[in-house]
Amino acid sequence: MSIEKYNFSEKNILQFDTSRHQLAITTQGLQVYYGNKHALVDGDLEFERYRITSLIGASGSGKSTYLRSLNRMNDNVAKVEGKILYRGLDVNSSKINVYEMRKHIGMVFQRPNPFSKSIRANITFALKEQGLKDKKKLDEIVEVSLKDAALWDEVKDDLDKSAWSLSGGQQQRLCIARTIAMKPDILLLDEPASALDPISTSKIEETLVELKKRYTIIIVTHNMQQASRISDYTAFFHMGHILEYGKTKNVFTTPQIKATNDYISGNFG
Numbered sequence: 031m032s033i034e035k036y037n038f039s040e041k042n043i044l045q046f047d048t049s050r051h052q053l054a055i056t057t058q059g060l061q062v063y064y065g066n067k068h069a070l071v072d073g074d075l076e077f078e079r080y081r082i083t084s085l086i087g088a089s090g091s092g093k094s095t096y097l098r099s100l101n102r103m104n105d106n107v108a109k110v111e112g113k114i115l116y117r118g119l120d121v122n123s124s125k126i127n128v129y130e131m132r133k134h135i136g137m138v139f140q141r142p143n144p145f146s147k148s149i150r151a152n153i154t155f156a157l158k159e160q161g162l163k164d165k166k167k168l169d170e171i172v173e174v175s176l177k178d179a180a181l182w183d184e185v186k187d188d189l190d191k192s193a194w195s196l197s198g199g200q201q202q203r204l205c206i207a208r209t210i211a212m213k214p215d216i217l218l219l220d221e222p223a224s225a226l227d228p229i230s231t232s233k234i235e236e237t238l239v240e241l242k243k244r245y246t247i248i249i250v251t252h253n254m255q256q257a258s259r260i261s262d263y264t265a266f267f268h269m270g271h272i273l274e275y276g277k278t279k280n281v282f283t284t285p286q287i288k289a290t291n292d293y294i295s296g297n298f299g
């Protein structure tokens with residue numbers, strides 16, 4: 031398939047045939063440099079569709095660098111080499127329309143960052159920018175997205191209140207709702223609960239486990255309990271290398287290498 035600029039639309043990318051394609055996204059030979067700093071040395075991973083994969087490892091090991099490369103958040107910040115294969119296209123190609131691609135591969139950041147707008151407008155803003163005007167349709171997307179992010183019951187009577195009136199945990203679920211309103215295939219989350227209290231954290235975790243029925247989720251986390259509670263697969267990063275990858279249960283109970291064992295048992299990092 032040729033990759034021309036602006037062709038990242040549904041009709042131009044491969045449709046998933048779930049009987050044949052089990053992988054949502056794959057990276058091959060991904061390497062990232064910040065100037066002379068070789069922050070990601072060998073980023074080869076495959077992400078199974080409709081699963082949660084945790085990226086774990088000590089501070090500075092390259093987890094966020096890897097995650098942010100998956101939807102080109104490192105453009106203009108770092109040099110990214112290698113392939114990111116998604117539905118027949120290389121996301122890392124200079125010919126990709128990054129704006130369109132991010133509708134398919136969405137990201138939620140560490141700190142909740144709702145727009146300074148109403149709860150409703152946080153969800154409808156990008157949709158309206160894209161030309162969706164039908165109020166009924168917009169209302170429907172607001173409701174479905176907030177329900178999917180497990181926030182609807184808490185905010186349904188306050189949709190026109192400022193998003194900033196919400197608690198940190200609610201703001202983060204609003205950011206998840208805002209991202210899934212674009213109907214992405216893949217959700218990237220960079221420590222989405224690290225700034226939240228334990229109750230908000232467990233709500234986010236429950237939400238993610240529900241969401242994996244329809245989305246492929248890749249999450250950076252420092253919280254080992256969180257990784258083992260919610261993820262199907264875990265990748266262990268160490269000094270820019272992905273040293274271990276496998277089913278979460280196996281990585282946590284029978285790690286294959288000492289560095290993984292040391293990290294998950296708290297001996298370093």
Ligand SMILES: Nc1ncnc2c1ncn2[C@@H]1O[C@H](COP(=O)(O)OP(=O)(O)OP(=O)(O)O)[C@@H](O)[C@H]1O
Nearest residue numbers: 064067069087088089090091092093094095096107
């Ligand atoms: N914008 C940047 N400019 C220069 N160096 C950077 C930049 N971002 C990250 N790095 C460096 O790249 C390496 C990997 O950082 P990265 O943030 O990916 O690690 P991490 O495993 O996600 O760490 P943490 O868990 O602390 O977020 C580190 O040495 C970091 O200092």
